[in-house]
Amino acid sequence: MSIKGKKTRIAVNGYGVIGKRVADAVMLQDDMELVGVADIATDWRTSAAGAKGITLFGATLDHAAAMREAGHEIAGVLDDLLAVSDIVVDCTPKRIAAQNVPRYREQGIKFIVHGGEKHEVTGHSFVADANYASAIGRDSTRVVSCNTTSIVRTLSTLKRAGLLKKARGTLLRRATDPWESHLGGIMNTLVPEADIPSHQGPDAQSVDPDLDVVTMAVKVPETLAHLHYWTVQLNRAVDKEEVLQAFAASSRIVMIDAGAGLGALNSVKELMADMGRPHDNLYEVALWADMLKVQGDELFYAYMVDNQAIVIPETIDAIRALSGTVRDGAASIKKTNKALGVGDLPRQVTRQ
Amino acid sequence: MSIKGKKTRIAVNGYGVIGKRVADAVMLQDDMELVGVADIATDWRTSAAGAKGITLFGATLDHAAAMREAGHEIAGVLDDLLAVSDIVVDCTPKRIAAQNVPRYREQGIKFIVHGGEKHEVTGHSFVADANYASAIGRDSTRVVSCNTTSIVRTLSTLKRAGLLKKARGTLLRRATDPWESHLGGIMNTLVPEADIPSHQGPDAQSVDPDLDVVTMAVKVPETLAHLHYWTVQLNRAVDKEEVLQAFAASSRIVMIDAGAGLGALNSVKELMADMGRPHDNLYEVALWADMLKVQGDELFYAYMVDNQAIVIPETIDAIRALSGTVRDGAASIKKTNKALGVGDLPRQVTRQ
Numbered sequence: 127m128s129i130k131g132k133k134t135r136i137a138v139n140g141y142g143v144i145g146k147r148v149a150d151a152v153m154l155q156d157d158m159e160l161v162g163v164a165d166i167a168t169d170w171r172t173s174a175a176g177a178k179g180i181t182l183f184g185a186t187l188d189h190a191a192a193m194r195e196a197g198h199e200i201a202g203v204l205d206d207l208l209a210v211s212d213i214v215v216d217c218t219p220k221r222i223a224a225q226n227v228p229r230y231r232e233q234g235i236k237f238i239v240h241g242g243e244k245h246e247v248t249g250h251s252f253v254a255d256a257n258y259a260s261a262i263g264r265d266s267t268r269v270v271s272c273n274t275t276s277i278v279r280t281l282s283t284l285k286r287a288g289l290l291k292k293a294r295g296t297l298l299r300r301a302t303d304p305w306e307s308h309l310g311g312i313m314n315t316l317v318p319e320a321d322i323p324s325h326q327g328p329d330a331q332s333v334d335p336d337l338d339v340v341t342m343a344v345k346v347p348e349t350l351a352h353l354h355y356w357t358v359q360l361n362r363a364v365d366k367e368e369v370l371q372a373f374a375a376s377s378r379i380v381m382i383d384a385g386a387g388l389g390a391l392n393s394v395k396e397l398m399a400d401m402g403r404p405h406d407n408l409y410e411v412a413l414w415a416d417m418l419k420v421q422g423d424e425l426f427y428a429y430m431v432d433n434q435a436i437v438i439p440e441t442i443d444a445i446r447a448l449s450g451t452v453r454d455g456a457a458s459i460k461k462t463n464k465a466l467g468v469g470d471l472p473r474q475v476t477r478q
Numbered sequence: 479m480s481i482k483g484k485k486t487r488i489a490v491n492g493y494g495v496i497g498k499r500v501a502d503a504v505m506l507q508d509d510m511e512l513v514g515v516a517d518i519a520t521d522w523r524t525s526a527a528g529a530k531g532i533t534l535f536g537a538t539l540d541h542a543a544a545m546r547e548a549g550h551e552i553a554g555v556l557d558d559l560l561a562v563s564d565i566v567v568d569c570t571p572k573r574i575a576a577q578n579v580p581r582y583r584e585q586g587i588k589f590i591v592h593g594g595e596k597h598e599v600t601g602h603s604f605v606a607d608a609n610y611a612s613a614i615g616r617d618s619t620r621v622v623s624c625n626t627t628s629i630v631r632t633l634s635t636l637k638r639a640g641l642l643k644k645a646r647g648t649l650l651r652r653a654t655d656p657w658e659s660h661l662g663g664i665m666n667t668l669v670p671e672a673d674i675p676s677h678q679g680p681d682a683q684s685v686d687p688d689l690d691v692v693t694m695a696v697k698v699p700e701t702l703a704h705l706h707y708w709t710v711q712l713n714r715a716v717d718k719e720e721v722l723q724a725f726a727a728s729s730r731i732v733m734i735d736a737g738a739g740l741g742a743l744n745s746v747k748e749l750m751a752d753m754g755r756p757h758d759n760l761y762e763v764a765l766w767a768d769m770l771k772v773q774g775d776e777l778f779y780a781y782m783v784d785n786q787a788i789v790i791p792e793t794i795d796a797i798r799a800l801s802g803t804v805r806d807g808a809a810s811i812k813k814t815n816k817a818l819g820v821g822d823l824p825r826q827v828t829r830q
Contacts, residue, residue: 322778348666357709384670389670428694
């Protein structure tokens with residue numbers, strides 16, 4: 127347990143796409159300490175972690191031995207790391223985290239899992255804007271997936287503005303992550319998800335059961351980000367300015383303009399690189415303000431979701447909620463945003 | 479003018495993606511004669527037309543000279559072709575056809591333009607299922623674009639079944655056509671169309687003004703086909719079987735099953751190749767029956783649109799309507815379908 131005034135000690139289990147970004151983000155928080163990272167890789171990925179000064183642990187004795195043999199400096203095994211940490215953020219691949227949970231419970235350590243796991247693994251699903259308060263002091267929570275995070279951020283913002291009746295979305299999902307795109311992915315085709323509705327709608331309801339949301343999904347041959355198209359039935363006819371103002375209430379939705387040259391996924395990612403963000407992370411939902419259209423009581427818009435980055439600020443907030451060190455969600459969000467530069471984009475290309 | 483019992487003499491102006499398919503399709507009709515094709519290309523495309531025994535004309539004297547110099551046998555110029563034809567199908571690039579119209583009117587020849595032109599160019603926009611009758615005997619019509627054709631086919635079928643209230647669609651548009659994909663196209667990104675709604679919704683209303691339809695569109699990095707996702711508000715709650723039966727009323731909507739291995743664009747195209755269709759043409763709207771979902775009075779589905787092929791049967795029917803040789807739309811559709819093999823797919827992978 128963290129004690130007020132002391133830094134919360136964080137273990138990261140799994141140094142992959144999410145784990146390495148969580149580790150980076152934790153190191154930027156003045157109220158957290160990254161105790162170490164556990165993994166099983168023996169290659170360049172572990173070397174990179176070591177080169178950054180991160181203390182490394184093997185998932186098991188065997189893994190630790192193999193990692194040492196490959197020339198990495200290994201401080202011990204996962205259990206050693208858990209013993210000196212307050213909270214473990216599990217970033218292992220889908221379905222592995224659920225298998226780790228009994229160990230976390232045995233060790234009496236608080237834990238965070240990600241959207242690859244089912245809601246039942248923790249009984250609580252987290253998006254900071256929507257339900258920070260209900261996670262305070264809990265033993266565990268699940269930071270929902272990238273797509274679900276974006277859905278809850280946008281729809282719960284419309285809901286708090288009293289505008290949302292129901293929402294129907296089409297999700298274009300990136301085929302594979304950039305770092306492993308040489309291992310295969312779809313080429314020159316589109317692959318509809320077999321089931322309509324797709325799982326993201328019900329998953330958003332695991333955070334806010336009131337959301338009337340249906341999603342359809344399709345895999346597309348690119349690696350940069352997901353792209354969502356939404357048709358929203360509003361409670362009443364409004365003008366566009368009212369919708370823009372509603373979205374402005376969330377610090378993690380950034381309004382961008384296609385007319386300012388940000389007319390495609392790659393230009394938005396390049397802007398993130400130009401801003402000096404690590405991994406070109408887009409933490410925000412990037413929603414096109416000039417494309418957004420209101421027609422009577424219907425609202426249409428599209429936004430971009432960086433599947434590798436969007437859950438990182440949520441994870442940092444989830445840590446604070448579980449630790450109980452910051453009891454005001456808005457204060458945690460503000461603190462996280464400042465540390466990561468969330469919302470810190472040039473005014474010329476945004477409406478904020 | 480064609481005389482009853484005689485074949486309608488057809489000129490095709492422009493031997494590109496659509497023109498070559500129209501020429502092939504005309505040659506398969508027992509009530510039409512392909513008099514010739516006019517173009518400006520001097521390369522392999524013109525050679526291919528010549529090798530098929532198609533009579534070639536230059537668009538102008540200069541073009542005819544250049545084509546002859548490149549070794550092609552050229553029978554004359556476009557005006558010569560028009561002089562011996564009853565109907566010209568203009569398949570020249572977008573916006574060029576509108577410039578050709580004064581010449582067609584001067585020569586007193588009936589003409590068909592395609593979806594790249596505005597409705598006003600002919601004052602009539604054509605989809606066989608929806609409005610064959612209103613084109614009978616006209617001097618001209620516009621066969622609407624691939625996306626609009628698919629929208630009118632599906633929504634007007636739901637409308638005739640008394641089910642349609644309103645429809646909202648997201649269109650994933652192929653980046654470029656296969657034959658010119660070496661000339662450039664988007665890679666590893668997605669490019670939202672700048673305007674919501676996109677133009678296809680209003681365009682569908684040029685065929686049927688009653689349709690309450692809104693579309694959003696995005697360019698995707700593949701060349702095979704377009705993919706549409708639809709959310710439809712029905713007039714009442716129905717069961718899925720009723721919707722499937724409604725769609726079955728159109729011979730140009732084929733219900734396919736992802737579960738039968740047709741889970742992506744490329745597998746559907748491969749089936750068309752296996753069926754021996756020229757250019758692997760998918761003339762039908764290929765709608766996934768097993769993905770289709772009804773939820774109360776809402777309907778969700780996805781379908782594939784072969785942008786190169788879907789308008790070909792419509793063009794053949796448009797010829798018959800303008801010529802007045804077949805006054806029953808259903809009879810023309812049946813005749814065209816039989817000549818092209820529309821709907822002639824293995825039962826194992828379809829629901830028809």
